[in-house]
Amino acid sequence: MTQYIIKRILLFIPMLFVISMLVFVLIQLPPGDYLTTVLMRMAESGEEVDQSLIEGLTRQYGLDRPLYRQYLLWISNIVFRGNFGRSFEWGLPVADIIWERLAWTVVLSLGSIVFIWIVSFPIGVYSATHQYSFFDYLVTLFGFLGKATPNFLLALILMWAGWSWFGWTMGGLFSPEYQREAWSWAKFVDLLKHLWVPLVVLGTAGTANLIRILRSNLLDELEKPYVQAARAKGVSEFKLIWKYPVRIAINPFISGIGGVLPELISGAAIVSIVLSLPTTGPVMLNALLSQDMYLAGSFLLMLATLALIGTLISDILLALLDPRIRQGV
Amino acid sequence: MTAETMTVLPAADAAERLDTASQWQLMRWRFLRHKAAVASLFVIAFFYIMAIAVEFVAPYDPNIPNVFYQYAPPMRIRFLHEGRLHRPFTYDYVQSRDPKTLRMVFAEDEERPHPIRFWVKGDSYRFWGLWRGDRHLFGLEDPDARILLLGTDELGRDMLSRVVYGARISLSIGFIGVILSLALGVLLGGVSGYFGGTVDLFIQRMIELLQSLPQIPLWLTLSAALPREWTAIQIYFGITIVISVVAWTEIARVVRGRFLALREEEFVLAARFLGASETRIIFRHLVPSMTSHLIAVLTLRIPEMILAETTLSFIGLGLQAPVVSWGVLLADVQNIRTVASSPWLFSTGVCIIVVVLCFNFTGDGLRDAADPYTH
Numbered sequence: 001m002t003q004y005i006i007k008r009i010l011l012f013i014p015m016l017f018v019i020s021m022l023v024f025v026l027i028q029l030p031p032g033d034y035l036t037t038v039l040m041r042m043a044e045s046g047e048e049v050d051q052s053l054i055e056g057l058t059r060q061y062g063l064d065r066p067l068y069r070q071y072l073l074w075i076s077n078i079v080f081r082g083n084f085g086r087s088f089e090w091g092l093p094v095a096d097i098i099w100e101r102l103a104w105t106v107v108l109s110l111g112s113i114v115f116i117w118i119v120s121f122p123i124g125v126y127s128a129t130h131q132y133s134f135f136d137y138l139v140t141l142f143g144f145l146g147k148a149t150p151n152f153l154l155a156l157i158l159m160w161a162g163w164s165w166f167g168w169t170m171g172g173l174f175s176p177e178y179q180r181e182a183w184s185w186a187k188f189v190d191l192l193k194h195l196w197v198p199l200v201v202l203g204t205a206g207t208a209n210l211i212r213i214l215r216s217n218l219l220d221e222l223e224k225p226y227v228q229a230a231r232a233k234g235v236s237e238f239k240l241i242w243k244y245p246v247r248i249a250i251n252p253f254i255s256g257i258g259g260v261l262p263e264l265i266s267g268a269a270i271v272s273i274v275l276s277l278p279t280t281g282p283v284m285l286n287a288l289l290s291q292d293m294y295l296a297g298s299f300l301l302m303l304a305t306l307a308l309i310g311t312l313i314s315d316i317l318l319a320l321l322d323p324r325i326r327q328g329v
Numbered sequence: 330m331t332a333e334t335m336t337v338l339p340a341a342d343a344a345e346r347l348d349t350a351s352q353w354q355l356m357r358w359r360f361l362r363h364k365a366a367v368a369s370l371f372v373i374a375f376f377y378i379m380a381i382a383v384e385f386v387a388p389y390d391p392n393i394p395n396v397f398y399q400y401a402p403p404m405r406i407r408f409l410h411e412g413r414l415h416r417p418f419t420y421d422y423v424q425s426r427d428p429k430t431l432r433m434v435f436a437e438d439e440e441r442p443h444p445i446r447f448w449v450k451g452d453s454y455r456f457w458g459l460w461r462g463d464r465h466l467f468g469l470e471d472p473d474a475r476i477l478l479l480g481t482d483e484l485g486r487d488m489l490s491r492v493v494y495g496a497r498i499s500l501s502i503g504f505i506g507v508i509l510s511l512a513l514g515v516l517l518g519g520v521s522g523y524f525g526g527t528v529d530l531f532i533q534r535m536i537e538l539l540q541s542l543p544q545i546p547l548w549l550t551l552s553a554a555l556p557r558e559w560t561a562i563q564i565y566f567g568i569t570i571v572i573s574v575v576a577w578t579e580i581a582r583v584v585r586g587r588f589l590a591l592r593e594e595e596f597v598l599a600a601r602f603l604g605a606s607e608t609r610i611i612f613r614h615l616v617p618s619m620t621s622h623l624i625a626v627l628t629l630r631i632p633e634m635i636l637a638e639t640t641l642s643f644i645g646l647g648l649q650a651p652v653v654s655w656g657v658l659l660a661d662v663q664n665i666r667t668v669a670s671s672p673w674l675f676s677t678g679v680c681i682i683v684v685v686l687c688f689n690f691t692g693d694g695l696r697d698a699a700d701p702y703t704h
Contacts, residue, residue: 015538029554148685150636152643153678156662164669258541266543273644274663284546285644288553300550304542311541 004319012312019304020078024071027297078301085294087287094298097283102302104173104279108198108272109264109306115203116210116260117253123207124214128249129241131219139211146208151267155201155274162197170197173277201271206260210252217249254317261310265303356621359698366694369687376684380496387490388468388476390452391653395475395485398422400671401435403480403488410442418442421474432670443469445476480673482661491653492677498654500684502569503635507627510573514580515623521581522588523611529585536578547575548637552646561652568647572637576630583626587619594618621699629692632685639681655681 077083084094127136162168173194272281287296404419420437449468479488521532551571641647642656658677
């Protein structure tokens with residue numbers, strides 16, 4: 001087991017390395033380098049261009065050196081000094097902007113996973129054990145709709161429904177009066193009141209998917225001879241379903257995380273923009289719109305890392321759960 | 330073969346027909362049994378035909394504003410005028426200002442029915458940018474009245490025309506994008522499956538890496554890197570390329586998987602023993618037996634591409650305003666208060682959901698049909 005985990009972690013490092021290179025290439029993609037953009041901005045706002053600033057920036061980012069040296073400088077600054085560069089949009093070091101927002105992205109993604117689990121588990125089991133019932137058809141229909149509705153559209157529909165039926169303004173994570181308050185019970189309750197909207201929006205597609213998988217897995221399992229044998233021996237229907245078939249059918253709950261997490265992180269970006277949540281999404285969008293590439297690149301790098309970590313954790317969990325995997329059978 | 334298939338066919342020669350049927354015939358029968366998929370295929374065909382003949386189908390030019398009809402609600406098609414049956418017609422709007430809210434309100438002018446006619450003269454256009462024309466599928470004869478079946482937006486532009494024009498951009502991006510990622514996927518997946526070894530390992534790791542990245546931020550970054558001074562058509566192709574660069578991985582995996590599985594099949598072995606060349610084996614035996622699966626996978630990819638375009642354009646990193654795409658149209662809906670008072674602006678969203686839903690159903694049907702020998 002330890003060997004498996006070490007192997008997976010060792011594989012994780014080169015992947016991170018390749019991703020960082022990919023992100024660096026993306027940062028370099030827009031025409032003109034960092035310095036010309038800074039100069040253009042200063043000229044636009046009518047600022048005096050300071051020669052010493054230009055030299056400082058050139059030295060800091062190694063702009064006069066070849067590209068691979070620039071990359072090494074950039075990545076070693078991040079890894080060893082936690083220095084992501086400077087955002088010219090905000091006039092702040094990127095590191096100051098990124099961490100809190102990243103934390104909210106994590107909260108949102110993990111929250112959605114929990115939401116997906118809680119909702120899809122009972123529904124999946126119910127619609128497998130009551131196949132072709134009215135509720136089963138309803139769930140199937142909901143599943144197809146959930147898959148076909150893009151996140152941002154669902155968010156819009158919810159906001160619209162909330163506004164026109166209840167007069168709610170959804171969006172944000174806190175009511176204005178709690179925005180700047182310190183953490184308290186009341187603030188937490190307020191957070192929960194806001195949090196369910198993005199969780200529902202983010203979780204719907206994943207829930208629809210997981211219900212489908214759980215349902216078909218469980219149906220396959222319920223047809224197997226051992227279930228029939230148990231039924232013939234008079235085992236109660238409750239025990240018959242929960243003892244083994246559900247336990248086997250539930251594997252995708254863990255293995256799915258690896259695939260679902262990148263999707264959630266990805267979806268969270270859009271949903272946050274629509275619902276104006278304080279996650280990475282809106283800042284990243286603004287950075288991209290103004291081609292503030294160091295900020296945008298840092299976000300992309302951190303989001304990708306987050307997704308990779310999620311995959312890693314799900315692989316390890318799955319190995320813990322299922323001995324066939326860790327022994328490479 | 331299942332008993333169900335038998336009953337579909339005339340009982341007497343059913344067995345014989347099944348025995349002699351080609352693989353494509355079996356697939357067609359299998360697909361036709363999936364009723365939702367067949368119905369969905371018709372809906373998709375309808376949308377694509379509409380997208381091809383946009384200039385003719387749309388009653389008006391999508392970009393010409395009309396100040397008299399700002400945020401006008403959808404009109405109803407009526408059949409009864411003054412209690413008597415009449416050919417399909419609409420009443421035009423007369424507007425007045427609500428004395429309390431000061432909003433413009435529209436009331437129907439029930440004096441004059443405007444019969445709906447086909448093949449009417451209207452706004453002139455260039456079909457596909459090539460041929461001049463001014464005939465539209467339907468419309469009103471009176472040039473002063475307007476038929477607004479989906480209402481209008483804030484500049485008084487006809488929503489139906491805008492949705493129809495948007496269909497051309499959004500649906501074609503899905504289609505072209507899938508062809509591009511098919512090319513990438515077949516090339517890389519084929520190379521990977523065919524050569525095996527280090528090349529295979531490298532390409533597989535690359536695919537895994539790309540699949541573990543959050544897609545939308547990647548799309549956003551790539552499309553933000555497109556030069557600002559590009560023309561609409563360049564941006565259009567740029568976005569298509571961006572979408573397919575991220576989306577080819579699944580196709581490559583399918584191609585590789587099928588390649589590996591089929592390589593071991595007996596008929597391939599037989600062909601090899603009979604002295605067939607590698608090229609002949611690939612194109613004569615492997616590719617045809619892979620096609621059905623590929624078509625199914627591709628069909629399920631198109632809606633994802635359509636959603637990608639809509640998402641990108643919606644948040645302003647895709648296509649931009651004078652271009653009409655479904656994403657651009659939805660960008661107008663960002664203000665919830667506007668939508669609450671004019672919910673017909675959501676019609677674009679309904680179209681997206683319907684098209685994506687139909688693609689998913691069709692794809693499911695095709696996937697089942699792709700393997701007609703299993704149940």
